[in-house]
Amino acid sequence: MTAKQLLTPRVIAMLSIISMLFFSSITFVGTGNATEELYDVVVRNGRVMDPESNLDAVRNLGIRSGKIQTITTKSLKGRMVIDAKGLVVAPGFIDLHVHDMNDEHHRAQAMDGVTTALELEIGTADIDQWYAEREGKTLINYGASIGHVPVRMVVMKDPGTFVPSGDAARRPATEAELAEIERLIEL
Numbered sequence: 001m002t003a004k005q006l007l008t009p010r011v012i013a014m015l016s017i018i019s020m021l022f023f024s025s026i027t028f029v030g031t032g033n034a035t036e037e038l039y040d041v042v043v044r045n046g047r048v049m050d051p052e053s054n055l056d057a058v059r060n061l062g063i064r065s066g067k068i069q070t071i072t073t074k075s076l077k078g079r080m081v082i083d084a085k086g087l088v089v090a091p092g093f094i095d096l097h098v099h100d101m102n103d104e105h106h107r108a109q110a111m112d113g114v115t116t117a118l119e120l121e122i123g124t125a126d127i128d129q130w131y132a133e134r135e136g137k138t139l140i141n142y143g144a145s146i147g148h149v150p151v152r153m154v155v156m157k158d159p160g161t162f163v164p165s166g167d168a169a170r171r172p173a174t175e176a177e178l179a180e181i182e183r184l185i186e187l
Contacts (some may be wrong), residue, residue, distance in 0.1 A: 001112055006158070012156025014089065016181055025099050026033045037062065037069075037070075037080065038079065039064050039069065039070075039075070039076055039078040039079070040063055040064050040065065040066075040078065040079055040080065041062075041063040041064035041081075041082065042060060042061065042062055042063070042077065042078030042081045042082070043060065043061040043063070043084050043089055044076070044082065044083050044084060045060065045084055046058065046059065046060075046061070046085070046087050046088065046089035047084075047087065047088045047120075048061065048071060048088075048089045048090070049089070049120045050071075050087055050088050050091070051090075051091065055066070058073075058077065059071045059072060060072055060073070060076045061089065062076045062078065063078075072097070072105070077116070088113075090113065091155075092113060092114065092115025092116060092141075093114045093116075094114070094116040094117075094118065095118065096115045096118050096120055097114070097121055097160070098118060099119060099121070099122065101117060101119065101134070101138070101142060103139060105117075106138060106139040107139060109140060112138060114140060114143070115141055116140060116141035117140055117141070117142050118142070118143045118144065118145075119142075119143070119144040120143075120144070120145045121147075122147050122149050122150060122162070123146055123149070123150060124146065124147060124149020125150035125151045125184070127144060127145075127146045130144050136138070146184075146185050148185065149163065151181050151184045151185055152164065152168045152173065152177075152181055153168045154184070155168075155173070155177050155180045155181050156168040156173060156177055
């Protein structure tokens with residue numbers, strides 16, 4: 001089975017949810033019998049790495065209502081059980097330098113543990129349109145900044161698609177163009 005077949009949108013979403021749950025409250029099991037409780041999802045035998053608590057050990061996770069309820073060495077029961085033996089269970093990674101946001105790229109990022117991709121270097125000229133195009137359609141979390149370069153390209157009517165190739169690359173902006181660039185960035 002190929003990685004593409006294995007990483008269906010549902011599996012990617014589940015992996016993202018599990019890794020993002022580390023940002024929620026975590027309750028460690030102290031005393032009591034954890035085996036009697038039924039969890040929505042149990043992740044078994046994964047190497048749990050939590051930077052906040054410095055935990056780095058093989059554990060079982062019990063998840064209920066979208067939140068990690070327990071991290072323990074005890075056996076847990078769940079409606080869905082994920083065997084994570086030989087795998088690391090950790091918070092998702094954030095990629096701060098992404099340009100090509102599409103499903104194939106997001107699948108590859110998810111395979112590397114990335115749960116959030118951000119276009120912060122170049123950005124976009126129309127932040128509202130950028131978000132509207134992606135809302136509810138991506139496999140991982142996403143974000144972008146409004147960027148000087150794409151706004152400059154719009155104002156200077158540059159034909160480039162990603163970086164300037166016309167006037168925006170060859171000449172200084174006029175005072176009027178600078179004012180319009182500033183206005184669009186401030187919107």
